[in-house]
Every structure is written in structure tokens, then in C-alpha cells.
Amino acid sequence: MDRSAVDRLYDCDVLDRHGRPIGPVAELWLAGGRPLWASVRTDRGTTLVPIRGAQVRDRRLVVPVEEREVEDAPKVGGRDLSDAEQAELHDHYGLRLPEQRLVRHERGASAPTSQPPRRAKRRGR
Template identity: 70%
Template structure:
């Protein structure tokens, strides 16, 4: 099994240990998982997972739940505008390479 697949169905927790929801999608940049898709309010919200820690089927991310709740929602595909909005929202530099949705095995 691909190590990336182990992140699916982990509970995503914010930096304070507050539960946000289950990881339903992963998005890669250069083959590395950098974003997790979490179901919130009947939509998918992407959360940056660089610097996250996995503990007992929990993925603890270095952002606050309120920041996740206020993040732009995405559709089935990530548009160029959504890509930029997400990075701006979290204060991250927009990479040259587009994010790629990981296909769960």
C-alpha cells in the first residue's frame, strides 16, 4: 500500500486538537501530499498539510479550525482561480506546478 493512502479516512484535527472531519481527498504537488480535502458543510475544503503530524489515525495540521472553516470551497476540479485563492487564504506562496488529485488505491 502507498503510504499516501494511509492518510485517507484519518480524522483531520486543527493545531489545537479540535476535530474538523475525515480526510476524503489528497492533493499532490510533485508527488508529495500537500493538501487534504475535508468534507465541511456539504462541500470539500482543502487544508494544507505540510508540517502535519499523523498520530493514531489522526492528522494534526498546523492551522486553526476557524481558518479552515473560512477557506474557499472547491468544486470537483481545482480551477486556476481556486488554486490561487487557497494559497492566498492560508498565506502560502503559489507554486508553479498545479496540484494533482491523488487517486485512492
């Protein structure tokens, strides 16, 4: 999936496998360049939902899990997921851990570029 297709997922509302609304996509998490998880804002806070095998229909992302599973999912915090948090999420949803580490995707961000180090500014005396 190319970057623009991944970015378009941010415009989606997440629905469970039965079409019940869960919430809007807040962030995406990728492994090996493929989107595998979405942070979703719900009435109870933000939680991660597996999106492998999800279908996009008219700005709706229909995920292969039920709303109850999302409600009962472990809450994870911070900008990065620890190995323990990843394992807990995968166990909860009955999924295998990917070989690659999950990486948070930033919408519209270009690939990192190397830049020369910034020089410190001298203060006038």
C-alpha cells in the same frame, strides 16, 4: 512519501493545530508527488486544508492551521482545481503557490499505463 504512505492518509481524521476535530480526509491533492492538501468533509461541506507540515498521530492528521481558518476557507468545486482556485486557497492560508500544479490523488490507484486503443465492436446484421 511513497504511495502506500499517501494512501494511509485517507484513514485519518483531520484535527486543527489545537487538536479540535475538523473532519475525515475525503481526497488528497499532490504537487510533485508530495501531498500538500486534503479535501475534508465538515458539517458545512467539503473544503481543502493544507497538510504540509502536518503530523500523523494514531490515525489523526494534525494540520498547522486552526479550525476557524478551515471554516472560512474558499469553497472550491469540481474534480480539478483551476489556477484561480489554487491561488485563492493559497492566499487564504498565506501560502506560496507550488511550482507544480496540484493533482488529485486517487487512493490505491496505480500509475497510469498505456493501453492499446480499443477496437469498436461490429454489430451483427
